[in-house]
Amino acid sequence: MTALPYVDGNMLDGPLGEVFAVDLSTATGRCAHCGTASPVAGLRVYSHAPGLVARCPTCVEVMLRLVRAPDRAWLDLRGATFLRFPMPPERTLIR
Amino acid sequence: MGIVTPGFEGRPRAGAPNLPPGQYLTPDFPVLSAGPTPKVPRETWEFVISTETGMEYRWSWDEMMALPQEAPTVDIHCVTRWSKLGTTWQGVSLDTLLDGIDTVADYALAHSYGGYSSNLPLGDLRDGRAWLVHTYDGGDLPAEHGGPARLLVPHLYFWKSAKWVRGIRLMSEDSPGFWETAGYHDYGDPWREQRYQGD
Numbered sequence: 001m002t003a004l005p006y007v008d009g010n011m012l013d014g015p016l017g018e019v020f021a022v023d024l025s026t027a028t029g030r031c032a033h034c035g036t037a038s039p040v041a042g043l044r045v046y047s048h049a050p051g052l053v054a055r056c057p058t059c060v061e062v063m064l065r066l067v068r069a070p071d072r073a074w075l076d077l078r079g080a081t082f083l084r085f086p087m088p089p090e091r092t093l094i095r
Numbered sequence: 096m097g098i099v100t101p102g103f104e105g106r107p108r109a110g111a112p113n114l115p116p117g118q119y120l121t122p123d124f125p126v127l128s129a130g131p132t133p134k135v136p137r138e139t140w141e142f143v144i145s146t147e148t149g150m151e152y153r154w155s156w157d158e159m160m161a162l163p164q165e166a167p168t169v170d171i172h173c174v175t176r177w178s179k180l181g182t183t184w185q186g187v188s189l190d191t192l193l194d195g196i197d198t199v200a201d202y203a204l205a206h207s208y209g210g211y212s213s214n215l216p217l218g219d220l221r222d223g224r225a226w227l228v229h230t231y232d233g234g235d236l237p238a239e240h241g242g243p244a245r246l247l248v249p250h251l252y253f254w255k256s257a258k259w260v261r262g263i264r265l266m267s268e269d270s271p272g273f274w275e276t277a278g279y280h281d282y283g284d285p286w287r288e289q290r291y292q293g294d
Contacts, residue, residue: 046129050174050254050274053129060131062210067278069291074278 009043015066028084033061115285118178126239133209133259137243143262147200162187169249172285186228189220200265205246205257212272213257252283
């Protein structure tokens with residue numbers, strides 16, 4: 001494989017921000033192929049394509065794809081076994 | 096009301112000749128890729144057509160080059176909205192490769208070195224409409240454009256013309272490929288602007 005230009009996962013913030021209500025810039029994703037957990041910001045994103053293709057920085061397999069049509073979007077996460085997000089502490093309900 | 100974006104390479108020009116709707120003309124040949132460019136030496140390159148009954152037909156590079164060669168000049172249309180007219184290629188017609196292969200399959204899935212794939216009806220690979228090409232504009236097909244060999248199916252959007260193609264699987268049922276599983280159209284006729292599923 002030779003290197004082709006890609007950018008880091010920070011560029012996903014805007015496009016995924018249209019889909020998710022949480023901030024993905026500090027999320028972690030686990031690759032379904034090799035099992036490595038990587039910061040979303042560290043994924044390799046190929047954007048000169050009909051959609052965005054985010055690949056695992058360890059094994060280069062596809063973890064996430066986002067296709068944006070003018071009036072709808074497709075998000076394919078079959079290449080990621082989880083996305084983990086930092087969340088504010090869960091509040092305990094006091095009755 | 097949503098904002099319609101013209102794609103990342105430019106804006107559509109209304110009324111341009113020979114252009115499908117929503118396309119603009121470019122003199123360049125933009126490189127689009129969903130991943131790293133695979134390095135495929137001709138010495139180990141092979142092309143395989145597999146049928147719905149499990150039969151496999153294989154060609155080495157030399158065997159493929161020994162087949163009758165054609166030199167199509169065609170217009171190509173990318174779903175990201177650029178079109179390029181009068182591109183010149185050399186390669187082997189899929190009619191030649193499919194000749195003598197016993198199949199009643201209706202669908203094909205082109206699959207590539209590097210993991211890419213794209214589906215299309217088998218009929219669209221026949222009748223002088225599809226080629227396995229190794230030469231572009233008089234020279235070896237550059238790796239960034241799919242070399243050593245790619246599929247060329249110019250009457251459909253160019254993502255159907257799989258780069259670094261390794262083989263074609265003939266199937267009784269349609270099976271969506273890389274972009275088709277992520278929202279793109281199963282057929283992709285640029286003249287009917289079949290960009291996304293449901294178009």
